Amino acid sequence: MKQEILTVKSNIALASDVYKMTLGECEKPIPGQFVEIAVDGFTLRRPFCVYDYDGKNMTVLYKVLGEGTKAMSKMQSGQKADVLTGLGNGFDIEKSSKPLLIGGGLGAAPLLYLAKCFREKGIEPVLFLGAKTASELCFLSDFKDFKVYTSTDDGSEGFKGTIVDGLKNLSLDFDRFYACGSVNMLKSLPSFSDRGYISMEARMACGFGACMGCSIHTASGTKRVCKDGPIFDVKEVIFD
Secondary structure, three states: OEEEEEEEEEEEEOOOOEEEEEEEOOOOOOOOOEEEEOOOOOOOOEEEEOOEEOOOEEEEEEEOOOHHHHHHOOOOOOOEEEEEEEEOEOOOHHHOOOEEEEEEHHHHOOHHHHHHHHHHOOOOOEEEEEEOOHHHHOOHHHHOOOEEEEEEOOOOOOEEOOHHHHHHHHOOOOOEEEEEOOHHHHHHHHHOOOOEEEEOOOOOOOOOOOOOOOEEEEOOEEEEHHHHOEEEEOOOEOOO
């Protein structure tokens, strides 16, 4: 973990409630790690996955859900942001030569940078991105250089149905999957495959394991999403 004062390079609206903020300059993160951004006027920092990294600047993808992220959406280029970087444990990309990356809605947030890290190793990942409707895939153009399959519950983009139904329909060749999304999506993945890793989301007060507020149940006992995760083997997590 490192505390850094970063400059807002851009803060772009992709949809009415979805934004993409680029901050620089910072150290290179591990794919799957997260950061916590302090917002003026709010006590608790806001946690976000690293969406992208271009060698010096880091990007986060976020949705306006409350007053804190609403205030974030109004931050302008040139402003300074107090950011905790290098939080959590990232994805282990050494264990796969045929990776399948699965994102549900804004669960795609850690997958763009992950896909780029695989490509740096000479490995081309396949991605499957799903959402309730096409408008929730407003970031899709960022993935245009990769092989991407899509699904929506209403059929407005790609396969009509759930992500797991779409994955079963395709019969893709992969050795490990790497996934992020809602709890309901993640808990459905073992019916598709148990050969994979998931990025868990939780309410985080501190971001580095002190408060125990993000604890989850696993096969090896209680673990903290921020400190022991956010990446877990899908077979390890016990979904309540």
